[in-house]
Amino acid sequence: MVGEQFLLVPGPTPIPDRVSRAMSRPMINHRGPEFREILEEVTAEVKNICCTRDHLIIYPSSGTGALEAAVTNFISPGDKVLAITMGVFGERFADIAASFGARVERMAVKWGQAADPDMIRERMLKDPNREIKALLVTHNETSTGVYNDIKMIREAMGEHPALFMVDAVSSLSALELKMDAWGIDVILSGSQKAFMIPPGLSFMTFSERALKASREADNPRYYWDVSLGLKYLEKGQTAFTPAISLFYGLREALTMLKEEGLENIIARHKKYRTLVRTSVRAMGLELLAHDNHASPSLTSVIAPASLGSNRVRQYMSEKFNIVMAGGQQQLDDVIFRIGHLGYIRELDLLSVMAALEITLAQLGHDITLGVGVSRAQKVILENI
Secondary structure (H helix, E strand, O other), rough: OOOOEEEEOOOOOOOHHHHHHHHHOOOOOOOHHHHHHHHHHHHHHHHHHHOOOOOOEEEEOOOHHHHHHHHHHHHOOOOOEEEOOOHHHHHHHHHHHHHHHOOOEEEOOOOOOOOOOHHHHHHHHHHOOEEEEEEEEOOEEOOOOOOOOHHHHHHHHHOOOOOOEEOOOOOEEOOOOOOHHHHEEEEEEEOOOOOOOOOOOOOOOEEEHHHHHHHHHHOOOOOOOOOHHHHOOOOOOOOOOOHHHHHHHHHHHHHHHHHHHHHHHHHHHHHHHHHHHHHHHHHOOOOOOOOOHHHHOEEEEOOOOOOOHHHHHHHHHHHHEEEEEEHHHOOOOOOOEOOOOOOOOOOHHHHHHHHHHHHHOOOOOOOOOOHHHHHHHHHHHHOO
């Protein structure tokens, strides 16, 4: 008997029972006082996670919707935009900007590596006429398991006035991010990652400087219009019909996050990263990301060339009902990605490491059973 599915992808993530129960509540009037109370509460709590006092709008969409909202509100056709790309989702942000008429310059980073702040500093210094209107960067690139040092990148921008726009879909509440203290203009995120609720809500936090830019931007927008969103928010409403059940879940999830504490949550994700990376290395497998920029949300493992990652994933799924993500595009059948963000426990990861060892042995890889699990156990002991 394999039991319920072990979902170890970098989103959507497992849903806590508390959140599932909260989402089963009856519908309420989304223009009434009950919903206003929920909206005001969750807005304030998500702002706290972003470490900001600035504006926040919650959209009924995936994270990609928030990326498009940022482009349509803060960038105009013809604007020069610098996009840091290091994987699938960095490319997506750049593609969205280009589709709305921006002149996108891509600073491509080798997949599996992080952006070099010095290269960004050098590029900004070569823009004395301030043609670059926005810098787009992915905080945590889930296609490779690498994160960027957002604080250092912002410092590298110096006094350049370009808007600093950060895709934090898979990092917010799993990796340190301080909007006001670091001078970030826009943070974008989604509900199905560290927020522990189903897909369907996205968050866009933005500064006064970004709001001013939105008033001057002339990209067409309606559904995503921040001026409309802020107008309704003053009344305790969303501009359009919200996903009420997801708001129920979000409120409960935010309560859970507050109970644990943001610093503890970030530390827990770092511990999970150490556990998985230490265990996988003990099995004799290579990792795609360097330790200095390895994501706390997921780990990208290079599969033995004789097996291929898809074969490993297929066996794990069929025999143990453990679902891991595969590589995308150029990394297809090269890596498998183990998600460890959101509602994941140490015991879940121990089980996955044990199943991975069995899988490798069954598929013919030379491995001593227990070597990875024992290393994972030591990581847990050292952090109790």
